[in-house]
Amino acid sequence: MPKIVDHVQYRKELLHKSFDLFAEKGYSVTMRQIAQGLGVSTGTLYHYFPSKESLFEQLVVELYEQDILQFGSEIKQANTLSERIEAGFQLLEKHQDYFFKQMMVWIDFSQHQDREGKEYSDVLKQVEEKVYTAMADLLGIADRDLLLFVSSLVDGLIIGQMYGEAPSIARQGKLLAKMLTAYLEKEQRTLN
Amino acid sequence: MPKIVDHVQYRKELLHKSFDLFAEKGYSVTMRQIAQGLGVSTGTLYHYFPSKESLFEQLVVELYEQDILQFGSEIKQANTLSERIEAGFQLLEKHQDYFFKQMMVWIDFSQHQDREGKEYSDVLKQVEEKVYTAMADLLGIADRDLLLFVSSLVDGLIIGQMYGEAPSIARQGKLLAKMLTAYLEKEQRTLN
Amino acid sequence: MPKIVDHVQYRKELLHKSFDLFAEKGYSVTMRQIAQGLGVSTGTLYHYFPSKESLFEQLVVELYEQDILQFGSEIKQANTLSERIEAGFQLLEKHQDYFFKQMMVWIDFSQHQDREGKEYSDVLKQVEEKVYTAMADLLGIADRDLLLFVSSLVDGLIIGQMYGEAPSIARQGKLLAKMLTAYLEKEQRTLN
Amino acid sequence: MPKIVDHVQYRKELLHKSFDLFAEKGYSVTMRQIAQGLGVSTGTLYHYFPSKESLFEQLVVELYEQDILQFGSEIKQANTLSERIEAGFQLLEKHQDYFFKQMMVWIDFSQHQDREGKEYSDVLKQVEEKVYTAMADLLGIADRDLLLFVSSLVDGLIIGQMYGEAPSIARQGKLLAKMLTAYLEKEQRTLN
DNA sequence: AATGAATGAGAATTCATTCAT
DNA sequence: GATGAATGAATTCTCATTCAT
Numbered sequence: 110m111p112k113i114v115d116h117v118q119y120r121k122e123l124l125h126k127s128f129d130l131f132a133e134k135g136y137s138v139t140m141r142q143i144a145q146g147l148g149v150s151t152g153t154l155y156h157y158f159p160s161k162e163s164l165f166e167q168l169v170v171e172l173y174e175q176d177i178l179q180f181g182s183e184i185k186q187a188n189t190l191s192e193r194i195e196a197g198f199q200l201l202e203k204h205q206d207y208f209f210k211q212m213m214v215w216i217d218f219s220q221h222q223d224r225e226g227k228e229y230s231d232v233l234k235q236v237e238e239k240v241y242t243a244m245a246d247l248l249g250i251a252d253r254d255l256l257l258f259v260s261s262l263v264d265g266l267i268i269g270q271m272y273g274e275a276p277s278i279a280r281q282g283k284l285l286a287k288m289l290t291a292y293l294e295k296e297q298r299t300l301n
Numbered sequence: 302m303p304k305i306v307d308h309v310q311y312r313k314e315l316l317h318k319s320f321d322l323f324a325e326k327g328y329s330v331t332m333r334q335i336a337q338g339l340g341v342s343t344g345t346l347y348h349y350f351p352s353k354e355s356l357f358e359q360l361v362v363e364l365y366e367q368d369i370l371q372f373g374s375e376i377k378q379a380n381t382l383s384e385r386i387e388a389g390f391q392l393l394e395k396h397q398d399y400f401f402k403q404m405m406v407w408i409d410f411s412q413h414q415d416r417e418g419k420e421y422s423d424v425l426k427q428v429e430e431k432v433y434t435a436m437a438d439l440l441g442i443a444d445r446d447l448l449l450f451v452s453s454l455v456d457g458l459i460i461g462q463m464y465g466e467a468p469s470i471a472r473q474g475k476l477l478a479k480m481l482t483a484y485l486e487k488e489q490r491t492l493n
Numbered sequence: 494m495p496k497i498v499d500h501v502q503y504r505k506e507l508l509h510k511s512f513d514l515f516a517e518k519g520y521s522v523t524m525r526q527i528a529q530g531l532g533v534s535t536g537t538l539y540h541y542f543p544s545k546e547s548l549f550e551q552l553v554v555e556l557y558e559q560d561i562l563q564f565g566s567e568i569k570q571a572n573t574l575s576e577r578i579e580a581g582f583q584l585l586e587k588h589q590d591y592f593f594k595q596m597m598v599w600i601d602f603s604q605h606q607d608r609e610g611k612e613y614s615d616v617l618k619q620v621e622e623k624v625y626t627a628m629a630d631l632l633g634i635a636d637r638d639l640l641l642f643v644s645s646l647v648d649g650l651i652i653g654q655m656y657g658e659a660p661s662i663a664r665q666g667k668l669l670a671k672m673l674t675a676y677l678e679k680e681q682r683t684l685n
Numbered sequence: 686m687p688k689i690v691d692h693v694q695y696r697k698e699l700l701h702k703s704f705d706l707f708a709e710k711g712y713s714v715t716m717r718q719i720a721q722g723l724g725v726s727t728g729t730l731y732h733y734f735p736s737k738e739s740l741f742e743q744l745v746v747e748l749y750e751q752d753i754l755q756f757g758s759e760i761k762q763a764n765t766l767s768e769r770i771e772a773g774f775q776l777l778e779k780h781q782d783y784f785f786k787q788m789m790v791w792i793d794f795s796q797h798q799d800r801e802g803k804e805y806s807d808v809l810k811q812v813e814e815k816v817y818t819a820m821a822d823l824l825g826i827a828d829r830d831l832l833l834f835v836s837s838l839v840d841g842l843i844i845g846q847m848y849g850e851a852p853s854i855a856r857q858g859k860l861l862a863k864m865l866t867a868y869l870e871k872e873q874r875t876l877n
Numbered sequence: 878a879a880t881g882a883a884t885g886a887g888a889a890t891t892c893a894t895t896c897a898t
Numbered sequence: 899g900a901t902g903a904a905t906g907a908a909t910t911c912t913c914a915t916t917c918a919t
Contacts, residue, residue, distance in 0.1 A: 152895090152899095265456035271411050519800060521888095600789075638853075645844075652837075652844060653836075655792065672834075673864070
């Protein structure tokens, strides 16, 4: 009788465990280091993932799907746009380390794909689309430009941690909320 | 007398030529590839740069110093804050490929340093400070939060190119200009 | 189950096989040459030894431990000090090539460590202490100065092979035996 | 008019200056390091010495010729064999660092030659012969074996510095003097 | 005479992947 | 299913020597 193992389940477990390793070392962690970190042999790693690339890709997908869920449950409690934005940015600040790592992993992956001459991964495109849709939905912003504005600001703030001092993300959220309010009010007046 | 070569000048030349290589392959270009790309031997490369790290660092410095000058000459012609922001974002859009590459190079370097356990490079800190000061100066924005807001948005938009479709940076500039105007007007009213 | 290999055993085997290579070329044999000489790949070599330095160090330890055993079994048969010294020097002469190589390996290693700014290796210190203790024990000499005298002479004779003509080590042993005898007799008389 | 330079003289000067560099790093100092240390260019170095090997060889010759002179002037003042030996060993101890370096340089060179498959250098043989003759002359020892005995002991004591603690060379000299005296007296008695 | 830029072969070491067990 | 030994090409960096100036 073979060991009873839920292949799919075990794969996910390995994936989650490997996040920190990738976050810490980027795409350049060696398969040996990952194997060691997971407490399995390299052989086993290759048994579950056909290649390092595949492992990395699956990891990215996992991460973002999980995030969308987290943000959803956190933001939905707020009612006005301002409140939602502030709530979102607070969450962002709370886990800024994590989001930073995650973004770096994403960038690492994109760059790596790019360098291999590979097309921008379909899998990534889907993840990205989901994130975008979720944002629109959660913040209740339909305007594409506005959405891009907010998400760019978020990306920029996350990236900002790279430069020495960590910026106050929550304060930036409040600033954004005020600006948006002022902007939308003015637009409203103009239309009338 | 030795072969006549302006060491400093030639070094800069090599630096500029190597940008595309780093942009394309990231920090993982090999010294051999760089040497080949520059049409010199690896030995020569090491004659001018003590290590790959040093070469990379010097490259980053060069790039940003050059950029600050470019932005300076472009923006100073505009008068109002709105015009300046729009001018800046137009320049950003015009060379978005270049800025994207540049940011990726910066990120690559930071991550690499980080993984080596090295402190965030002093040289980089200086460059960063210069960029920040230049921004404050050119846009005439003194408020630290507002400055961070703008620069984060810019970073986010640049990074945004990573996701498939290139966003319209210029349009985002206009949006920012409007939002800022609305925000500042409202703040003004509030104070009175 | 993995390939069945006794890691420890195989490591020792590789070690012994590599002696001639180090003896012949000194610390400057390349890892490639060693790998080739051992009939394994460089990768495998690094699988067993984390670095060239480590390989070298382990080799030195192996060598001297082996030697102490050899000398022990050879000398213990003799009874008087004179006989023991002569027996020891005969063994020395018999394998003078080997001992020369070995000393060169030791010197090479020490110098190499020194140049790297490393402390005189603890491992080496231990080996050295063992050798010294073994000598004192085998020859039955307790006086530290006398022991140093004999061991220095031995070192000098071994080194002497470097200069063209190989000296007659056995004859020097006899000379030492005579001198020691004369010296000890005289000391004895003086004390009375 | 060319610079007036005594080629031979300048060569010697360079040679002496380069000793410390070789002593510190062994044969593996790079020609660049030497050039830098001497305050000349690599080109100039090659102008005076056809190769690294030649430079090294000439250095060894210089060193030993100088030493012979030093020992000569120091020892000649003593009259009896015992006194001469003690004087010699005192000098040895006084400059033990220097003699250690010097021996290491010699060994390095010999090994290097050996590995290149080159014959034991004629130049070295001559130096060696000179040293030997000088020793015989200074100590007034004609017996070849006895001479070898003393010189081996010296070599061994010098090498001994490699092992951690520096031995008391002077004390060993006294011991040697006593042993020699006892031995020679006994021989004398035997002959009568 | 003197310079130092240029070379390129070769060094130690790493790493994704395979495969016999 | 699981293991980890084995691979070898590729990486960064070094260095004696040459040669145009």
